[in-house]
Amino acid sequence: MAAVHIDAKELHYTPLNQQVRKAICDGAKEIVIDNVLGQRFIADGLRGDGVTITVNGVPGGDLAMFMSGPTVIVHGNADHAPGNTMNQGKVIIHGSAGDATAHSMRGGRVYVRDSIGYRGGIHMKQYMEKRPILVVGGSARAFLGEYMAGGLLIVLGLNGQAPVAERGVGSGIHGGEIFVRGIVEDKYLGVGARQLPATAEQVAMIRPIIEDFAKTFGIDAEPLVSASYSRIAASSARPFGSKYTPE
């Protein structure tokens, strides 16, 4: 089936999503949405294995929220919380993304070529084979990976700046791991987060992911995979375990 084109000019998000759902229902595997300008909730709760949705323009908030299966490729920036509580699939953003990118994400991958806002990867979690991955090419703002309960977050700092140079990195983290190229200054680490240089095995584990990211955006992977990384993880699996006493 040929690619289905949808013109989103002056189209509200509900009829837009209805057209996307209908196209998938009709068997489309390629959907291209042109003239996107701030429509929220694109691919919200959408299923569809093997379906690729190309978004040309700037989508509004909660892109691919609750999405379970498709791949969404954005040629432009994304507003806040792309990949919010996403279950499965892939979001590729050729640009930057706003706050709470990959909020509570539980599976699949989100790749952001440039930078993200505050609270990136906050409360990501994992279960069994579901292990969400967020990779950011540029840098992230404060509270990166706060309350993180699982999953993998990689920040590469390709924009010539530190991957993250603001407070609250991994505060309350109790699962999952954050890798940054280079290091995060200790003063920016949140309560309960601990940073160590990534071991050779750990770098080997993230290597195929970085290679995939580089390939996706046409970046040379070699300098990235040969760089040194730091790993930030929970200093304890029970950050609040010793806070309470029974009545």
Next chain:
Amino acid sequence: MSIGSIPLRFKVELDTERCMNCGRCVENCSYGVFRKEDNRIDVNSRNCVACHRCIAFCPRDAISIYEKPTDYRSHPVWTREIREAVFNQAKTGKIIIAGMGNVLPYPMIFDRLVLDACQVTNPSIDPLREPMELRTYIGKKPAALSVKEYPNGDTDLLTKLAPNLKIETPIMIGHMSYGAISLNAQTALAKAVTKMGTFMGTGEGGLHESLYPYQSHIIVQVASGRFGVDINYLERGAAIEIKIGQGAKPGIGGHLPGEKVCADVSCTRMIPEGSDAISPAPHHDIYSIEDLKQLVHSLKEATEWKKPVFVKIAAVHNSAAIAAGIARSGADAVVIDGFRGGTGAAPRVFRDHVGIPVEAAVASTDAKLRSQGIRNEVSIIASGGIRESADIAKIICLGADAVYIGTSALVAMGCRVCGTCNRGTCAWGIATQKPELTKRLDPETNAVQVANLIHAWTEEIAELMGAAGINSIESLRGNRDRLRGYMLDEGLLKVLDVKSVGA
């Protein structure tokens, strides 16, 4: 340890004349009070929490439990509870955590409101003879209807109606998660609400697959931890509830300790076994009322606008204004959880000191929404401290559409309100995940008991309505003229918009 032991909270006495050494108390006590020693039963009163499991299963009525057998020097300021909290925190340096609801003796507004009845001038209605309409619809109602009329008298409704939940009684069961309570307890509640034509909430613990057969009577919750939330979960629920706050602990998050995350809880919440389940204080994608609107709309969009979305808040100082914001967010119902609401675990200081009574919060919310002309935009569900049918009739008169009950449904399954839910060793098999304890709770018989309670309260509400000459719950809602305040101060009468007795 310089502080030493505190006095016994309970003293357990075994009447050796009556005891026949059957050992049922030993088997039933999950707190380690009883021990079999040769030919007698040894009692360790210090472990007793007064859950009465032993009393309920002693075949000879041989056990008695006395509260506070030792007196402190009485003092109106330095109560026993205050002193014991100081001892505890001096020893540990930690936040005190406890189960169930508010324990401070604040005056009960419900008990200072009385209902009306007909005498002479308008006849009361006999519910045995006349139909009483208790069916309620939860959700948005259109501000106006537009119809197309045909010459032959037929009409078409042109207004698009928002989805509503149809409940056969204004009593629903609030959100108690799998994790906070056992699967057997949730199953009993699910069977009861299905039988009674009403609904229950999942809490933030996901929906266990054994409850799928009851999903058309289940409201699924989305809270700040987003545990168990995926598109399948959202689609299964009859409605979706966004939990912003809880009456027992307004303003803070939740925390299910790793030891309660067994294999099954782990699967339902979608987190690794044994890991802490931490719900942050705010939703980190909601930092404003505009963001709330975004979450409401994202849930509706994900489920193709087929399901009502509720928003639950704790009753706090400005609930009415907050509810007005919620009514404009696209939500279909606002749940107001009063400061007497129960919980599996909450910091004592929050449980006892934060929030306001549901009576005042519901009355002011109803008034605020009416004054802004948006009362039809949301239903109001009252929760937190609903103890009996009279409370339900009164809160409906104050403007609620329906109620959530929680603790009373657990009491219907045997809970004695011992307040140690946080310890995970509930002898009644309710607030525990230990298989040897959860198996004590038979979902079938307990479903009957919970359904009985809902049925009995529904009958009582019908009788109260009939006595007041009202045959439809619609006519009771917000009908403050059917209430009078007894010994309430002028300020509170004004907030409730209720006259004094005699007026």
